[in-house]
Amino acid sequence: MVRIKVRGGEAYGFQTVSNFMRAGDYDNTFMNKYGDALVATEKKMKLPDHYLQGTGVQVPKLNFLGDDDFGRDPMTRGQPRPRPEPLHPHPGHQRRRLRRQRPSTRTFRRPVIPTDPAPAQTPPNTSAMASVRGRRIRTAAAALATVGTLLLTAGCGGGGRDYTLPKNVCGTRIDPGLLSDFMPDGETVKAQPTGQSIWYCKVFVDKAQVFRTQDAVTTVDTDPLKVKERELTREGNPVRVPGPGEKGVVTDMGAMAVSRCSVKGKQHVFVSEIDLFAERPDNTADRRKALKAFMKAYHPRAMAHHGCTAT
Incomplete structure (x- = not known):
């Protein structure tokens, strides 16, 4: 190739x-x-x-x-x-035309039922009718006022999270409070795991992707921070920080941690990443602080979850 x-x-x-x-x-x-x-x-x-x-x-x-x-x-x-196959592959095929059915012109006469002659009508009581009409107007006005109050209250206090913050990210346990800063208002939350040798976890709120984690095991002679250097730069202002793993980097929209570990007695390097899909929190300094705190807690637990023992 x-x-x-x-x-x-x-x-x-x-x-x-x-x-x-x-x-x-x-x-x-x-x-x-x-x-x-x-x-x-x-x-x-x-x-x-x-x-x-x-x-x-x-x-x-x-x-x-x-x-x-x-x-x-x-x-x-x-x-x-x-290119999709044609709907009608045969050259001589023609679509059937649907014939409109004309409405029936036949009419039916309702049978005439004899009734008693109508009794003599008495003049209406106008004062009673006015009283009833007034009560109806007052009742309708009160109902409209109640509905308006409810709508105003709903508009002022609407939104919020109707879902519970997850306690794990595709099987890796995590403190829900560490996810709070990244999660928007919505009704449902869903985590979708993918991959085998590289483990991805995509987290959605109401079908909109919020963030993605990525975990992988690589060889000891590989420097993932160097391999990912350009991608980290594109995420904005990558800075090496102590704490998440043996080596850690935090950017404006993500974080990465690297640690040595052992799988079946052989030395490897375990890599964890998180990428945000929205600038949440709005303040960049707060966002970077939240990303570092998340990765510091997530990385060792992800390493243990995938069977890589810290050395």
Whole structure:
């Protein structure tokens, strides 16, 4: 697979082309040939599982269409959409035309039921009618005033969180108070875990993504902070801080922690990240402080959750 030099690193040809074709409709024959060539090339290269998404590969962000996918894996991300099959594939097929049914012109006469002659009407009591009309107006006015008060109260005190702050992030225990600064008002909260060798956890409030965590195990000769240097810079003002892990970095929109650990007696490096999708809290200093506090508590628990023993 051809390597192409781009800003921030290098990318394989299929990685770049798949992101070019992320949007649009393409001929099915072309898509089949493209997919077969991609599969054949990856088999020939004998890449390990999730290699193109790993922290040990310095590949920049290739997707800029607005979602949280970096577009690094041409097999699972950034796949273009094949052209849909025609609704009626047979050339001689014609749509049936629906005939409108004319309304029936036949009429039915209601039978006449004999009634007694109407009794003589007495003149209405106008004073009684005025009293009843006045009571109805006063009742309606009181009801409208009550509804207006309720609507005003609801408008002033509306919003807020109708959900309970989670006590874990996709299985990693966390103090709910450490999530409070990041979580907006809403009705429901949902955590969606993805990945195997790299563990992602996407947290949503009312279907809007709030933040994402990422945990991974890499080799001891890899420096994740150096690999992620450009991404951290794009998040704004990366500063190394003590506390979260053996090495820690806090940016305006995220944080990262790195620690050595042992898996089945072998030395590895465990990496934890958090990326925010909204500037919450509004104050940048408060946001950075909240990110550092979260990562300091989250990183060792995530490491234990994924079976990496601190050394």
